Amino acid sequence: MAGRLKAPTGRYGGRSAEERQAERRRRFLDAALQLFGDTPGYRGTTVAALSEAAGLSTRQFYEEFRTLEDVLAALHLQVNDWAQEAVLAAVADAEHLPLADRVAAIFRAYAANVTGDPRRVRITFVEIIGVSPRLEEQRLARRAHWIDLVCAEAEAAVRRGEAARRDYRLPATAFIGSVNGLLHDWNAGWLDATLDEVVEELVRQLLGILRPPGWPPPSA
Incomplete structure (x- = not known):
């Protein structure tokens, strides 16, 4: 040109x-x-x-950059990458822990990273919404990445005999929706709860998905 x-x-x-x-x-x-x-x-x-x-x-x-939207796209990916790095480090550090303690450690790491700077919460859950079809596709792609991570950890728990054997794609998708909603609402001041209480609720939800009523079966 x-x-x-x-x-x-x-x-x-x-x-x-x-x-x-x-x-x-x-x-x-x-x-x-x-x-x-x-x-x-x-x-x-x-x-x-x-x-x-x-x-x-x-x-x-x-x-x-070509446009401000390019900057927002790059920043959204960067914020997600920071959170992913924190989660993967927590996964490695918690490898030896029982399931409940492992799940709690992983989500404390995620929540601490995302909410440690309120600007990251706003980028992740507010500013990215409704900008353009391109950024909506990026947002959903990153959400799918987190769903994949939850499914991978659930399948690892199944192999260890710590969780029920099932298809985790649907419940993992619902769980990530809960994570996004709770952390957004907590950061906005709409929840009368501490961050630890929010994390504890998320841990209870995930454990309920991994170990539904009736698990383990009587023969286990």
């Missing part, structure tokens, strides 16, 4: 072009976390305001 700005090449200030580009991208995403996740929110933010908050120019913005 004629007149399109090109990203700089070569080294400058001891850093490569790739390092400088990664730094600019990080600064835009940090600024987006603040503006999208707090005030004024995604819909109230302009390219100029985001660039100013990042300490960069609008020209540099368009070297990294």
